[in-house]
Amino acid sequence: MQNSLLSSYQLEIEEVLDDLRAYWLARSISRYNVSAFSKVTNKGENIMFLCPFHDDGNNPACGVETEYPYRYNCFGCGAHGSLASLVAHAVGLPNELLGMQFIMKNYLVVSSNERNPIDMESILNGGNKKDRMRSLPEEEVLRYTKKRHSYIYGRGFSEHTISKYEVGYDEVTQAITFPVRTSKGLIRFIKKRFVSRKGFLNEKGIEKKDIVYGLYYILQAPKPINELYLNESETDTMSCYEGRLPAGAILGRILFVEQVRELMRAGIKTVNLFFDNDEAGVACTLRAYELISKHSAIRVNVVLYPNRQYGITDIEEQKYKDSNDLLRNNKLGSIKTIPYLEYESMVRDAGYLDIEEIKNPTKN
Numbered sequence: 001m002q003n004s005l006l007s008s009y010q011l012e013i014e015e016v017l018d019d020l021r022a023y024w025l026a027r028s029i030s031r032y033n034v035s036a037f038s039k040v041t042n043k044g045e046n047i048m049f050l051c052p053f054h055d056d057g058n059n060p061a062c063g064v065e066t067e068y069p070y071r072y073n074c075f076g077c078g079a080h081g082s083l084a085s086l087v088a089h090a091v092g093l094p095n096e097l098l099g100m101q102f103i104m105k106n107y108l109v110v111s112s113n114e115r116n117p118i119d120m121e122s123i124l125n126g127g128n129k130k131d132r133m134r135s136l137p138e139e140e141v142l143r144y145t146k147k148r149h150s151y152i153y154g155r156g157f158s159e160h161t162i163s164k165y166e167v168g169y170d171e172v173t174q175a176i177t178f179p180v181r182t183s184k185g186l187i188r189f190i191k192k193r194f195v196s197r198k199g200f201l202n203e204k205g206i207e208k209k210d211i212v213y214g215l216y217y218i219l220q221a222p223k224p225i226n227e228l229y230l231n232e233s234e235t236d237t238m239s240c241y242e243g244r245l246p247a248g249a250i251l252g253r254i255l256f257v258e259q260v261r262e263l264m265r266a267g268i269k270t271v272n273l274f275f276d277n278d279e280a281g282v283a284c285t286l287r288a289y290e291l292i293s294k295h296s297a298i299r300v301n302v303v304l305y306p307n308r309q310y311g312i313t314d315i316e317e318q319k320y321k322d323s324n325d326l327l328r329n330n331k332l333g334s335i336k337t338i339p340y341l342e343y344e345s346m347v348r349d350a351g352y353l354d355i356e357e358i359k360n361p362t363k364n
């Protein structure tokens, strides 16, 4: 049935298992086996892992086929079925069909020896996924990091932070360069911000919704970090780092489910939403909460800016627009975090933003 849809694709089973493990842990299901989906080992035809249906101790007894039809089978307890049903079991979806939808949404990669001709264009929403997801060689970063431009010091960053985030300067385009790495460290693209005028070099056509900027550096910390400030831009994230707050940026004003998955995989348990201090930032906060709470068990707090928060109360004193503004005014230490629901009721009480409309925009 629907499972045959998978015949045209090559699934990265290890990646799927990584995610299932994150979901399993996030849902704290310890009834059978807390370690389920770990100890992943590739045995050629099967990928073995600890079973989510029985306690197989330290010896992975459950396996999924690495090729279509991707069935799973546990040699310990005999549980078996389709990958979609395994996904549904791990993620907590009521049925196999929803498990299948989960797979289609998250993992479909074109197989090199495609069996059925399919309209990839429409599936991938235009463009060639391989190109949009390509990574650049390390030399691309090194080319720029030897140079510095005073602009970046004017932003309040120390040399330590600048080198941590591998910021450089491109003389040709006269732009500050920020390498954007995936959580595994691959360089997806180099963001370039013009020095003499507002704006960025065009990044059109580059896939970035699966990247939380800065997460790669967080994962390199000597001690695991499980609480993260989430903001909009790379300079916001660097500002937080400068102020000793571990942070990541969504590189825009829309949080994507792929980014939520990245946070889960990185072991983040608490996210402090720290978007810009304006009305769009409030909308971004409300929507981000909806998405995070729907797809993960990550706890969500919201950062309150010192003085007044636009969107909640009027500004009577100086308004700080983002993390970098706070850093430059030496105010990063004055932020407060409150639980999301408390924040939402503040927004509700303020009364002039339509919360329901922001959460579920009516399509015009």
Ligand SMILES: [Zn+2]
Residues within 6 Å of the ligand: 051, 052, 053, 054, 056, 061, 062, 074, 075, 076, 077, 078, 079
């Ligand atoms: Zn089993």
